[in-house]
Amino acid sequence: NIIAHIERFFAGDPPLFRGKRVLVTAGPTRERLDPVRYFSNYSSGKMGYAIAEAAARFGASVTLVSGPTALSSPDGVETVAVESAEEMYEAVLSRFAETDIVIKAAAVADYRPKYVAASKIKKQPGGYVVEMERTVDILKALGERKTGQILVGFAAETDNLEQYALKKLEEKRLDMVVANNVTEEGAGFAGDTNIITIFRRDGVVRPLPLMTKREAAEEILKEIHAYIEAIR
Template sequence: MLHGKTIVLGITGGIAAYKAATLCSKLTQAGASVHVIMTDSATKFIPELTLQTLSRNPVYTDTFDERDPAVVSHINLADRADLFLIAPATANILAKMAYGLADDMLSTTLLATTAPVMVAPAMNVHMYAHPAVQHNMELLRQRGVHFIEPAEGPLACGYTGKGRLEEPELIIEHVRQFFEGATIPSSLPPIGSTGLNEAVITNNSNSGLLAGRRVMVTAGGTLERIDPVRYLTNDASGKMGIAIAQAARDMGADVTLVAGQVQTMIPDGVNVIRVESALDMLKAVQAHYEKTDIVVKAAAVADYRPKFRAEQKIKKTADSLVLELERNPDILAWLGEHKQHQVLVGFAAETHNVAEFAQGKLKRKNCDLIVANDVSRSDIGFGSDNNEVLIFDGQGLVESVSVRAKQDVAKRILEQAAKLLPEEVLVID
């Protein structure tokens, strides 16, 4: 699928730049024509000659180093690209992309390209989690940039956590899926265009699919307090639920998002109810359930909470501490028991026997659809930008959605839910 494709590979200045050599080599071996642009910082980690040898093409580092008088290099590369891939991408290049800065060869070419852009970030775990970096990434996602989520593990700085550049083989798999799948538009407006997100939405054939409907989505993990400074929670990021809320908004729905602890920005244009605990989430859901057409319960709700919550911080006294837990109410079960006209969509986050457990949950909780995913996989588990799901109804498998961006998975889920709606539309006050 890569034969004859032109890929511009941007390499920025992080220790993970050494992996770009393998990435470049494998892309070239797969038949792609790879043109490398390196930042000055990237050349401190890996020589230009290495990438030139592997790509069999000149490597660009300087905007003013014009080698062919017939063309302007950064415009020529921008126009020729079938895909613009940045790996590794530092926090610095993400900020430049977000705000349209063009002070070197890479950022200038990015600003000039109309090709789809795919970004593989790599940085320290705290840098990656910084609100400014997350804000920039969300801004770029809204403009159509696709992200390859960093992996978790030991980092060069000595920390262990999320921030490792994804392995070259998996990055290439993302590239293959792009050229096979066409879930990413074949041509996008420039990175700096303020109209990009609107253009993508306008061209979406499902943009009015849920017009006049009310959709409620739960997202993120709940937090169960032990004392004023300690609590029990889980690894849920809220990305899948927020992607569903955004997709429902784009399809014309009036969206209520009941959000617990989330690790991504909440989109504009939705009604947000922030909650902390499972009990808080239940109350919010109950208050809005009657007038809702579709409910998608994507939140990861804690099964148990401390039976006794200390009013003051528990002091460290003994060598061990025993916590007594009591069961939280089952929100999805309550929704199933009280369902009238609503289409109820549940999630089954499993680590094994995914299909079997999901179908059992659908029947027990009286759902119309259940979305099953394997959270034990690092490429689609908690915190990933991608997902792979199986969608079941009472008759069995409805759709198998292969690995793709959560925004695309969200659309597929809502398309299936929309098929189950009655023809009459609730009037929105």
């Protein structure tokens, strides 16, 4: 149809990502405390879903590993539903060898309760202390195992954005970090727009203005393509 035709036109002909296998992670994770309670975060999954959709429009074969969101699985994308950081780790690692580009847009929980109760914890008078432990660092594990894959991470911060983004790029051997300040008006988790800055391993920094998450997704993919061209 005509819209698909126009989209193909803007995606390039041949499409920029034809033949590429792209894995996108999206959404929050939930880390259980007991059978009814969990820790999570405000990620809506919209940015990751927009990237998965754009990558499919750009001709890639796309797998979307998604934590719990209210979004529908995009057409033409293989979606794998997970809940915890541990489940996301397993879903991503098991697919990593056959992937060309990993875009980790998920807001994976950094911490989880150290002990998960088998029964609902009953209310008691007074306070309560939850011991938290670090979850597995998926990006770092991928950085250590990479054999030519392009790794793209996200940094959603409330302050010192550039510093954290560059640190993440370095420490996790990433090719690119997409950074945004989640407290800025028009950026962040819940909305349909974002304000991102792209940091590339080769030193290129690209601050982008306020745009829809769909537009931001296309800019990120074009930047990945430009980076692949630049380093090869």
